[in-house]
Amino acid sequence: MGRISCFLPEKLLLRLTAVVLGGGPGVADTLSWSGTENGEFTVGSAYSLLMEEGSQTQDMERFFSRIWRVLAPERVRVFLWLVGNQAILTNVERARRHMGDTDVCQVCRGAKETIIHVLRDCPAMSGIWLRLVPARERERFFTRSLLEWLYENLHQKEDPSRGGWPTLFAMSIWWGWKWRCMNVFGELRPCRDRVRFVRDMAAEVGAAYLKVNAGRNLGERVERQIVWKKPSERWATVNTDGASHGNPGFATARGVVRDGEGSWLGGFALNIGVCSAPLAELWGVYYGLVTAWERGVRRVVLEVESKLVVGFLQSGIRDTHPLAFLVRLCQGFIARDWLVRVTHVYREANRLADGLANYAFTLPIGLQLLDDCPASVNSIMVEDSVGTSFPRNIRL
Secondary structure, three states: OOOOOOOOOHHHHHHHOOEEEEOOOOOOOOOOOOOOOOOOOOOHHHHHHHHOOOOOOOOHHHHHHHHHHOOOHHHHHHHHHHHHHOOOOOOOHHOOOOOOOOOOOOOOOOOOOOOOHHHHHHHHHHHHHHHOOHHHHHHHHOOOHHHHHHHOOOOOOHHHHHHHHHHHHHHHHHHHHHHHHHHOOOOOOOOOHHHHHHHHHHHHHHHHHHHOOOOOOOOOEEEEEEEEOOOOOOOOEEEEEEEEEEOOOOEEEEEEEEEOOOEEEEEEEEEEEEHHHHHHHHHHHHHHHHHHHHHOOOOOEEEEEEEEHHHHHOOOOOOOOOHHHHHHHHHHOOOOOEEEEEEEOOOOHHHHHOOHHHHHHHOOOEEEEEEEOOHHHHHHEEEEEEHHHHHHHHOO
16 A cells, blocks of 8 residues: 555545455455446346436436335326326327327316326316315425426325325325226216215225234334343453445444453454445454454354344355455354354444444554553443443334
8 A cells, every 4th residue: 555555546545445455265356246236237237327327317216116115005006107107198198199189188178188187287186186285285286297296295294184195195196097087988986075085095095004914013113221231151242333424435443342241351443444334344343353363252242233244244145245255254254263143233232332433533544452441432331331221212
């Protein structure tokens, strides 16, 4: 680094310092596709990269993701997807394809029959929306373009009085189109109150969802007291953490080794350079293992805050993944002649390692071993030792 530092910009040098060189036993350099997070090639990612080099286009992933997540029957989601792709066969589209003689709306005969006209602006639907949408939101509701209109209204409103609005909105659109088709083909049946009807349909969908998922507690959170647990006799706990300001951005890793009494056996703080958060977490795991091994510990409980990293260490990783080299390095260290248990912990049980973050960012690039607990986190170590707990809402 000293020989090339005068030729490269500082930001690039900081990125290079975060890269491991040489790998581990049996680990060779491999090709990795930069267009995906897991390093595997897909046609979709290649298309995205090509489009980035050309003209700027809208990112529709979040838009369609919101459509497919809305709480509604599958046929309604499919219809919303067709609307989002502007593939509904209205009179405007039929006239464009020379399948019809006119593009005028056959219901109101006052405007062209576009998709937004059918679903919102036609008097047959606007009267329904006026009763469903609060007066303070009507101007925005009736002035949005089609895609903006869909995207905004398929989002759960913060106003509690409009709970379940995406479902009601989706069901209203679906039945509005269905009523339109019935009217055109002469199959329309009388309905005393269409607003009440769509409300009942939306309520029925919500009730069916709750019935199907009864007992699963999906999304339910309960409060639990989280505490750092002391290891068993003759064991030591290694708590590690990594952070990146910007992901990727300036990153650090830190960790601490403690015995069964909660006493400090050793620690480290690493100023990595510039890298992603998962890479910083893995550097923390690696140097946490190195610190424990050099302190003579041979039975280790490795506690990691990142579920992603725990999954990598327990289940493995493909060779094409950009993080494969460092995961292999950690796994090679775990495979040494000692016992290592890898577990996930919440932030409240990882406060000591997390508390070293500010200290690590003040260090120059490189590793610093900590033989004694820094004064800035000594109070945290004492709280962990006496079993101080902290509340956390945990998803069941």
